Amino acid sequence: MIYSAELLRCLERAESICVLTGAGISAESGVPTFRTNDGLWSRFKPEELANIDAFLRNPVLVWEWYAARRTVIHEVFPNPGHEALASMERWIRDFTVATQNVDGLHARAGSRKVLELHGNIERSYCIDCGSFAEDPDPPSPGNAPLCKRCGGLLRPDVVWFGEQLPEEVFQKAEQAARRCSLFLSVGTSSVVYPAASLPMTARESGAYIVEINTERTELSSRFDETILGRAGSILPELLQLIKHSRKIHQ
Numbered sequence: 001m002i003y004s005a006e007l008l009r010c011l012e013r014a015e016s017i018c019v020l021t022g023a024g025i026s027a028e029s030g031v032p033t034f035r036t037n038d039g040l041w042s043r044f045k046p047e048e049l050a051n052i053d054a055f056l057r058n059p060v061l062v063w064e065w066y067a068a069r070r071t072v073i074h075e076v077f078p079n080p081g082h083e084a085l086a087s088m089e090r091w092i093r094d095f096t097v098a099t100q101n102v103d104g105l106h107a108r109a110g111s112r113k114v115l116e117l118h119g120n121i122e123r124s125y126c127i128d129c130g131s132f133a134e135d136p137d138p139p140s141p142g143n144a145p146l147c148k149r150c151g152g153l154l155r156p157d158v159v160w161f162g163e164q165l166p167e168e169v170f171q172k173a174e175q176a177a178r179r180c181s182l183f184l185s186v187g188t189s190s191v192v193y194p195a196a197s198l199p200m201t202a203r204e205s206g207a208y209i210v211e212i213n214t215e216r217t218e219l220s221s222r223f224d225e226t227i228l229g230r231a232g233s234i235l236p237e238l239l240q241l242i243k244h245s246r247k248i249h250q
């Protein structure tokens, strides 16, 4: 891929990079995205299932969705896109990954500074007493898992529509967006807020903002540039460019 002179300059100079990732980065590991028609979840609209009312109406259905997704995540591995970001962290002084994904694949790839904006699918907590169940019993067919302490319903520790993102985590993401000189938005449809506002926050503070996606998105026209391609191909190339420029300047 041939990259713009502006992006090459940014990669060469950047001391602070912030990356926002979405389901597209995990697609190449085999984790289905949310909003593509051929996706495994195409039967389920996230807006319909990922909210507390849907859960209270039918906890078993919602748990089946999460249990199936946990199974997928346990069977897959980080891909070259995740791995490239984990390596970039070693080359860039201030490097932050803010992810909308709940799959834990960035950490498994070796990224240490990961802000999980929408929680993590591996954890659960009780909707009555709030206690966490790190390793809950898997929901048996037809049953939702219950809290060992009080018998209340356990729910996945993820952020559903209408719920606040973990405040401190989002604050850190906004700070990283304001600090960075280069912001990469990778594999997200940019329709879910407030995560989708982070690139614009970065731009207001003077960052060069770049989208990496296999398709154009609702926000493409607001990015400085959109690179059309797969995260697992583009990110390793950007890593090579970063490494090359740092070696030259050492």
Ligand code: BJW
Binding pocket: 021, 022, 023, 024, 025, 027, 028, 033, 034, 035, 036, 046, 047, 050, 100, 101, 102, 118, 158, 159, 160, 161, 162, 163, 164, 165, 186, 187, 188, 189, 190, 191, 192, 193, 194, 212, 213, 214, 215, 217, 229, 230, 231, 232
């Ligand atoms: C590839 C690729 C490859 C494929 N390489 N690319 C206006 C402003 C602010 C807020 C709102 C607003 N209007 C409405 C809201 C509220 C709402 C919202 O944003 N709604 C919109 C749908 C309109 N937001 C909220 O409710 C949030 N909370 C909030 O705002 O709190 C404040 C508040 C509270 C109370 C009252 C009022 C305000 C919470 C949002 C929580 C989202 N939760 C989910 C589920 C998480 C748990 C789980 O995983 O089950 O998060 S929904 C789902 O969407 C999930 C994802 O993280 C999120 C984003 O999806 P993502 O990652 O972008 O995936 P896709 O599938 O959409 O896109 C994949 C992309 O990858 C595609 O573009 C492909 O082309 C691309 N791709 N292969 C590169 N190889």
Ligand code: ZN
Binding pocket: 126, 127, 128, 129, 130, 131, 147, 148, 149, 150, 151, 152
């Ligand atoms: Zn409880």
